[in-house]
Amino acid sequence: MGLPGMTVLVMFVAVPLLLGLGWSFTNKRLISPLPTQWVGMRNYTSILSLRTIRIDPVRDAQGGIMREEDGRPRYPKVRELVKGDPALEDYGEWFRVKRGDGYSVWLSKDPSFMNALLNTIRFVIVIVPCQGGLALLLALLVNRRLRGTDALRTIFFAPVVTSMAVVAVVWIFLLNPSQGIVNYFLSWISAGALRDIPWLPDRRYAHVAIYIVSIWQSAGFQMIIFLAGLQSIPEQLYESAHIDGAGPWQLFSRVTFPLLRNTTIFVVISTTILAFRVFTQIDIMTKGGPQESTSSLIYYVVQQGFRQQHIGYASAVTVVFFLFVLLVSGIQKALLRSSGEEE
């Protein structure tokens, strides 16, 4: 009886997973006449290797600090240090932190992967509470039996049924610095104080723009789930709480929220997993830039595997990604379960 389902699972989940795992130990390329070779753990060491070196200002013979033309102390070029030291082969600078006179420089064999990983984690940390919170607010709003809530519900849900590719293209126009409606509106409500914000070309704003678009597009989905949860709460509970003299806040914090516990757990876990997959809006709106400030793990995998044709390497990244998501959802589940047991 479970045969059709199992066949689909095996064909589209198990087989690709195992193939990917196998390829991750090879240098398999997408299209190439070269034979695929076993490279052992090389892809993984390249992804995960990290180390730090210290650099101090360059000094002249008298011990005085040498300076650049603009007066800043001169530091040795990290790229040259790395090239001159066989122990540092393949490493590149990821970022640097000021330590006393000099810098502590973090090196990675694949700084682009590290940037993609950090961006993805940052994305999840922002998206899960913001999107979940907004969805709950919208659900509470729509759940009130007032006139016009049906229309509101449709409006909030409309972006969810719109393809992310379309949403992303539309938002490129909305976010245009000089002609977009977003800046026009900001400038209007701030009486001209906020003007011409370079949303997508500036690394200070580009990731924020991606957050906004992502939340706008998918909050309606979680709203519907919360709404289902809200409507399953029996009306009598509110009535009796009301008779006991509970105010609106107490109604929410003592009745609504505890009874939404299972819904919340589902929303948090599913939003986390969905957020880890962020790709389309990045591919269309920023191409991971500027300076990799918006690249994500999936974007990096597609970039490596299809566009640069390094299938073996991209497979290794997906295996690392898979283990990472497994770990995070495991921790989430354990935390949510233990917090449930305390009550």
Place this chain on the structure above:
Amino acid sequence: MRNRKALFLTLILPLVLSVAVDVYAAPANKAVTLWFHGGTAEETAAMKSQIERFNASQKNFKVEMTEIPGGAVAGSGYNDSVNAAAVAGKLPDILDLDGPNLYNYAWAGFLRDLTNLAGADLKADLLPSLIAQGTYKGKLYAIGQYDSGLSLAGRRSMLKKAGVRIPKGVKDAWTMAEFKDALSKLKASGQTEYVIDLKMNYGAGEWLTYAFSPILWGFGGDLIDRKTWKTADGVLNGPEAVAAMKFFQGLFAQKLANLTPADDNDFVNGKTALGFCGHWMTTPYYKAFGDDFTLIPMPNWGKKAVTGMGSWAWAISTQSKNPDGAWAFFKFMLQPDEILAITNINGAVPGRISALNKTDLYKAGGRLAVFSDQLKTGVAVPRPATPAYPAVTSAFYTAADSIAKGADVKTELDTAVDKIDKDIKNNNGYPEK
């Protein structure tokens, strides 16, 4: 009741008959599958009618076109599809490839060698730039109907008002000093919000390599060391390349160029007096401004005047089961009149001398003569002919995108070099089989 039956028959009978005719006709027409990157609506329509003319002109083959979008702008969609099909053994008989991407496919063995199919007559008549672009390691793998044209667009009235000399042709192109002077004069004249439209609306993609890597060459740098083909170090991040990209960055920093144009129309809307102008924009520009619009040859960047070239070209896949049909279609669409049917719409330079001579647009004094002169005089230079090209271009356009947005030039170019060198190393230096 009777009427109904008659109605039913008149509606259904033709349908049944047409299906029957199709079934009957099918064995005679051997299907030839063709993939076409999504061009503009007009290009696609012209392509479709070309295929209809071919199918009507003979009985042996029937070309069936599939249009796959994502090729022209910031595109990877089309290439992603071709890559996937190549791996799966599902390539069509005929496909079109954007300029330098073909070296990677040729190296990987997915393209049929056309050297012997194209006779001496055809080769002698093709633009030398087309042969150069379609050749990898001495073998011809792709033939385009046209080559691209890229130069500057200008508004005569605005240039005149700002007191800027308008070059008459490729020979008296602006020097770098003149170009910089023109930019500042136009800025000072205050006629437009920006001065030069660099089409940054195309995003971080092939446009950046096609249009701006020539500036690298003009300054004395390059994308890759074209002697050894084994590294980009010292070429793409040398002092010449750094100077070139600092100049590029300065255009945005000084507000001479718009980093975020909303669409293709900054020049048409009067936001700039100059613009980088690919052949596909000449028709809309001419419609908007008539003779006030003029093409200006690319300036001498310092070492030499350089511009981009190379366009979509047709190839036959080695997976093709019907190469005879594919080649029959090649011969059809390479006829001068068929070439002109496309280039009259997209403004590209016709790929055969005999076609070129049939139109006045590219003759001395013609509206688009700058394009053909740049191709004939070697101002237009092909992008590097290396199977590493996909890695080279993605490293460069990613860097150029960040540089335009204000990143440190040397750091970005160093990063690009490291990515390219790593790719070459990972492919064992791209050895020939």
